Amino acid sequence: MNRVLLTGNGAAAWGARLAQAEYIPAFPITPQTEIIETLAQWIDQDKMTARLVTLESEHSMITAAAAAAVTGVRVFSATSSQGLLYAMEMIYTVSGWRAPFVLVNVSRGLASPITLEPDHNDVLAARDSGCLQIHCSTCQEVLDNTLIAYRLAEDPRVRLPVIVNLDGFYLSFTREPVLLPEIESVKNFIGEYNPENMRFRAHEPMSHAVAVLGGAPYSYFRYQTHLAVENGLAVYDELAKEFEQQFGREYGVIENYFADDADYVFVMMDSFATKAKDAVDKLRATGWAIGLLRPRLIRPFPAERFRTLLSGKKAVAVIDQNISMGMGGVLHSELCTALYGQPQTPEIVASFIGGLGGRDITVEEFFEIAKSIRHADEINQTPSPRLLYTETELREIRKLQSLANVKLHGFGETS
Amino acid sequence: MYRIRFHGRGGQGMKTASRILGTAFFLEGYEVQDAPRYGAERRGAPIFAYVRAAKQTIHERGVIQQPDLVIIADESLASVSSAGTLIGIDKHCVLLIVSNESPESWKHRLNLDCTVLTLAYEQLDIHQISYAGIVCTGAAARLTGIISNETLQRAIKQELAAFDESVVANNLHQALDAYKKMAEHEACVQKSQEISADNYQAPEWITLPFDDANISAPAIHASANSVQIKTGLWRSFRPVIDYQHCKHCWWICSTYCPDGAINVDDSGQPQIDYDHCKGCMVCVAQCPSHAISIIPEQQAEVAAPEVTAIPGDKR
Numbered sequence: 109m110n111r112v113l114l115t116g117n118g119a120a121a122w123g124a125r126l127a128q129a130e131y132i133p134a135f136p137i138t139p140q141t142e143i144i145e146t147l148a149q150w151i152d153q154d155k156m157t158a159r160l161v162t163l164e165s166e167h168s169m170i171t172a173a174a175a176a177a178v179t180g181v182r183v184f185s186a187t188s189s190q191g192l193l194y195a196m197e198m199i200y201t202v203s204g205w206r207a208p209f210v211l212v213n214v215s216r217g218l219a220s221p222i223t224l225e226p227d228h229n230d231v232l233a234a235r236d237s238g239c240l241q242i243h244c245s246t247c248q249e250v251l252d253n254t255l256i257a258y259r260l261a262e263d264p265r266v267r268l269p270v271i272v273n274l275d276g277f278y279l280s281f282t283r284e285p286v287l288l289p290e291i292e293s294v295k296n297f298i299g300e301y302n303p304e305n306m307r308f309r310a311h312e313p314m315s316h317a318v319a320v321l322g323g324a325p326y327s328y329f330r331y332q333t334h335l336a337v338e339n340g341l342a343v344y345d346e347l348a349k350e351f352e353q354q355f356g357r358e359y360g361v362i363e364n365y366f367a368d369d370a371d372y373v374f375v376m377m378d379s380f381a382t383k384a385k386d387a388v389d390k391l392r393a394t395g396w397a398i399g400l401l402r403p404r405l406i407r408p409f410p411a412e413r414f415r416t417l418l419s420g421k422k423a424v425a426v427i428d429q430n431i432s433m434g435m436g437g438v439l440h441s442e443l444c445t446a447l448y449g450q451p452q453t454p455e456i457v458a459s460f461i462g463g464l465g466g467r468d469i470t471v472e473e474f475f476e477i478a479k480s481i482r483h484a485d486e487i488n489q490t491p492s493p494r495l496l497y498t499e500t501e502l503r504e505i506r507k508l509q510s511l512a513n514v515k516l517h518g519f520g521e522t523s
Numbered sequence: 524m525y526r527i528r529f530h531g532r533g534g535q536g537m538k539t540a541s542r543i544l545g546t547a548f549f550l551e552g553y554e555v556q557d558a559p560r561y562g563a564e565r566r567g568a569p570i571f572a573y574v575r576a577a578k579q580t581i582h583e584r585g586v587i588q589q590p591d592l593v594i595i596a597d598e599s600l601a602s603v604s605s606a607g608t609l610i611g612i613d614k615h616c617v618l619l620i621v622s623n624e625s626p627e628s629w630k631h632r633l634n635l636d637c638t639v640l641t642l643a644y645e646q647l648d649i650h651q652i653s654y655a656g657i658v659c660t661g662a663a664a665r666l667t668g669i670i671s672n673e674t675l676q677r678a679i680k681q682e683l684a685a686f687d688e689s690v691v692a693n694n695l696h697q698a699l700d701a702y703k704k705m706a707e708h709e710a711c712v713q714k715s716q717e718i719s720a721d722n723y724q725a726p727e728w729i730t731l732p733f734d735d736a737n738i739s740a741p742a743i744h745a746s747a748n749s750v751q752i753k754t755g756l757w758r759s760f761r762p763v764i765d766y767q768h769c770k771h772c773w774w775i776c777s778t779y780c781p782d783g784a785i786n787v788d789d790s791g792q793p794q795i796d797y798d799h800c801k802g803c804m805v806c807v808a809q810c811p812s813h814a815i816s817i818i819p820e821q822q823a824e825v826a827a828p829e830v831t832a833i834p835g836d837k838r
Binding site for chain 1: 542546554555556558560562581582584585586588718719720721724725728730738742743744745
């Protein structure tokens with residue numbers, strides 16, 4: 109195995125190459141474009157055998173991806189942000205076809221206002237679609253989990269699209285050391301795509317995407333998809349174990365960083381979670397019993413495992429890099445749903461919103477979050493949800509508003 | 524952990540500089556993270572790139588707030604606040620500026636109490652200006668005291684593998700020259716103290732107030748404000764019209780200019796608005812009488828000091 113410096117985008121492209129994806133429908137969008145550029149270059153240089161086709165939109169791209177997948181071809185595609193939203197009709201549709209393929213999403217905040225840097229409202233818009241979601245925090249994880257994603261997608265107990273998520277900029281354009289597995293060992297792990305009864309034969313036609321009228325048959329198909337997504341947890345466990353045996357790197361459904369003996373726990377997704385690790389290290393150095401739990405799988409949601417891992421904890425801080433308008437952090441809501449009414453469940457599950465549109469979260473803010481939940485535990489009162497936002501940041505927006513000729517009447521009263 | 528930030532303009536090779544330095548650290552056995560940071564990428568706009576290097580796994584991410592070494596490849600950026608060149612520079616930090624001015628002058632001008640070094644370039648050498656990034660890499664490698672001459676060469680060859688031999692040779696030459704020039708400052712970069720959970724400055728969090736929609740909708744009510752944005756600042760080279768050869772066709776250069784930065788006056792003379800000319804040189808390519816030439820900004824300052832892109836801008 110060769111250890112090299114790769115960006116998150118480079119790691120995703122290597123994942124597709126090593127998995128020997130045969131068909132790559134593509135449409136460019138920042139910060140994902142480097143993935144398809146890399147693949148296009150490899151195909152051009154005969155380093156990879158695949159058909160890359162640029163479609164006229166992400167909507168068509170996902171349609172093409174799923175259509176190819178159900179003819180028995182291994183498919184890779186990638187998108188981001190507005191592109192994923194534009195494809196959304198088909199994202200929901202093709203999971204209903206039970207089409208297995210891997211889609212990499214490079215997270216980027218949604219319009220409006222339009223931006224380029226990451227948060228997770230794009231990928232969470234696909235939360236209820238029937239696609240599985242694996243969220244990565246390092247470039248190594250992007251590569252390894254793209255490989256695992258193929259096994260997961262193609263497993264007959266699942267047979268669904270799998271979205272592998274990585275943060276724009278913080279992973280997409282950031283190089284880190286990555287171990288590149290040999291293609292032979294990857295072949296050994298992934299094997300040939302066995303499409304079983306999905307095929308394309310002119311003399312033996314089949315129809316996908318049939319219509320049903322009446323709620324009962326509809327309910328059957330929808331609930332079957334739900335059960336298949338749920339199967340993803342056990343299947344991921346099996347695959348991660350197999351992956352670890354072969355490649356020596358361990359992936360759990362939830363990454364557990366010093367949470368076992370902790371009283372206080374941070375819960376967050378994706379690459380900003382490594383910043384939480386840094387904070388955990390520094391807090392532990394000064395005597396804190398604190399840890400981090402990071403769900404790798406968001407769909408299926410590992411509710412039961414969170415119950416077990418958080419049982420008996422004093423307080424939890426969920427840091428959401430997303431916002432459901434009118435409700436708050438998505439992960440916070442989901443975690444509360446998982447924990448409610450369970451024995452030994454932590455009484456304090458506090459919500460913090462941070463990192464929207466790539467807004468940085470400093471180590472000092474993690475320290476402050478830790479203090480805040482410790483205090484909440486002491487007074488036994490859950491704090492109100494907090495947006496991580498400083499006075500200086502408000503001054504900046506007031507400056508920008510002045511430049512934009514926004515009449516700030518009432519500014520004195522409201523702030 | 525070492526935290527290093529490169530500042531320059533799009534096209535000066537800041538991303539490549541960070542990658543070469545990252546690779547050099549990696550070859551010396553360090554864990555590395557390197558990344559460029561830009562918005563809508565464009566030639567001439569301020570960009571930066573950064574490198575983290577440590578002996579253990581790097582968990583920290585994002586823009587470096589407390590740098591140990593800051594390199595400014597384009598001295599005109601030092602005074603541009605939106606370029607963020609000076610963010611987080613404290614006493615322990617080393618600041619290297621590619622400039623012919625003295626370190627003392629910069630220290631005074633920027634009101635800094637850290638170590639300031641300069642790397643002089645030969646006046647008006649276009650060739651050398653376009654190697655700003657690689658020069659900075661060579662200098663930075665020496666200042667860390669970690670990277671050997673051989674490792675630097677290997678890193679350059681590895682990162683520039685897609686280029687032909689002469690390009691690699693020129694880059695090696697420029698980098699090694701800067702590496703040599705920084706010999707007396709070898710290993711002057713010191714790792715900063717890590718922030719402790721016991722003793723830190725708490726963030727000044729506020730509860731974001733509600734604003735009416737007429738305030739909080741992301742709308743710009745100011746009209747014609749793009750005139751106030753001096754996009755001429757992005758230029759590292761400028762087009763100059765030679766009126767001896769200009770045929771006064773009145774339309775070609777002004778029509779092709781994608782930014783409307785060439786106006787024809789009443790006497791039929793084209794005039795370049797250097798406040799807004801981004802230096803794309805489309806006019807140079809289009810002029811049928813070849814009457815527009817390209818000169819570096821520094822040379823323009825010497826030739827016509829009154830024509831500066833920005834009031835207060837050094838150039």
